Amino acid sequence: MINAQLKMYVRDYSTPGRIQDAMLYSIEAGGKRVRPILLLATAKAFGASEEKALAVACSLEMIHTYSLIHDDLPAMDDDDLRRGMPTNHRKFDEATAILAGDALLTLSSLIIAEDSHLTDQERVFLIRELSKASGAKGMVGGQMQDMLSENTEVSLEQLENIHRNKTGQLLRFSIIAGAYVGNSTEESLEEMTRMGEALGLIFQIQDDILDVTGDAEVIGKPIGSDEGNAKSTYPKLLGLEGAKRQKERYVQEAQDALRKAGVDQTILSELIDYLSSRDH
Template identity: 55%
Template sequence: MIVQQDLNNVINTTREKIQQELTRHLHQLDIPLQLKNSMIYSAEAGGKRLRPVLLMASFNAYSNDINKVLSSAVALELVHTYSLIHDDLPAMDDDDLRRGHPTNHIKFDEATAILAGDGLLTFSFELIANDPQLTDKQKVQLIQLLSKVSGPKGMVAGQIRDMEAEKKAVTLEELETIHTLKTGELFRFAIRSGAYLGEATQEQIAHLDKFAHYLGLIFQVQDDILDVTGDAEKIGKPVGSDEANEKNTYVKLLGIEGAVEKKDYYVGRAKKELSAANADASYLMALVDYFSNRDH
């Protein structure tokens, strides 16, 4: 059984590895200084690094040489960072703060922020393509999946669905679809690619795909709950901002108790899929509870 202290050590160790690799890759770029500083500013602004943690935990469920997935984990974090920069733009969420610091377009300017996001996204694919740890087949598989989950069939689709749903009533099914695309698809890449590189079977990967779906929903429900009950300093934004911005949330649709109930249902489903993938003794199982009970 994995105790919380073990999990915390794994998360902290993974974050340190990812931070080192992020710094190494970005600081060696020979690009215009304004663009470089802008990319580094957001990439090194902290954050939980949950997606790389998931990718490496998924890999560790089936294999051990973590160096094989480091570049892929960094690439995933770069895509996530790009999405945050663009989400914060005046044309999107128009946020001034991210993780307690000025957002990229406030720190630099709007045009630079757009280009920094573009740079991070495209550089992520270059990282995978140039990874000496991967075979050509593995590179193609990962680039194909990352482009799909982050593109117009994945995260980008979720973002526009979310924007279109603002100030409108949506059903629970529609809300699940939005968050499956907007948040869950990058989790899906983390889980699938980690297991794939760890040489899990196709049947195991199929169960993990369903696991990733539920984990993304767990993450979002807890986000919605924290917007009502959380500590503003810990979550990095004002409590109640979702309601103030008339966003559709699980709490708005179901109330606090209903949202907690729905989250518990997702937790049960996620753990069932992990067991079916023979990964119930892995750190992934402990991460389900970590996602469900996080306070920021």
């Protein structure tokens, strides 16, 4: 459902040609769709209809996709492959990849602003929170911090701060947005925010662990690339076992927050376990 809707949006809001091809290429490159799935699952747990959540779920995935396109650029991480396929700038060229990213970022606001299942108040809330989560004090700021921290000694506190911004805030948004469109109470929203924050760190720690223990074939990128990039990671700072224990603490916190939020826990509880033990 998410994949179909994403493609429809890109086709509707761009003109056939190179920019559309480049947008579709990265949108169709797949990925786990973790963020939109979390958003839809949270909305469902709060009893919202899928219709209320689908546009913002796609908007969130567009933000994630644009950030991958730009992060892969030669001036940034300089990656040739993403999920086993050529990165956008390798498939097209750098100029096209920059513009396709810009276009997806711009489109992410437009589809929320135009979604007929949301009220104006809901649209404004969702655009505002998503912009905060993805901007200079969120994802983009975290990416900048991350690049500046390469080849430097980083404390655990600094590392967590980077991850809270770079990957945490979008994951947190997926939970908050789902609860919001499900008319969550203030108290529930607070617990879900705590869960979303823990989930962001679980996700990142598992990413770091997979870079040490994972299977390159399954992950779709070489193992040990963090080592090569001189990147700070949880296993480097805490050891592999320490990283796993840290992850387990956040799993407990996420499950605890979920229980206290007082919603149907079935799917979300499973998703926490899945994200903490995923092999890619």
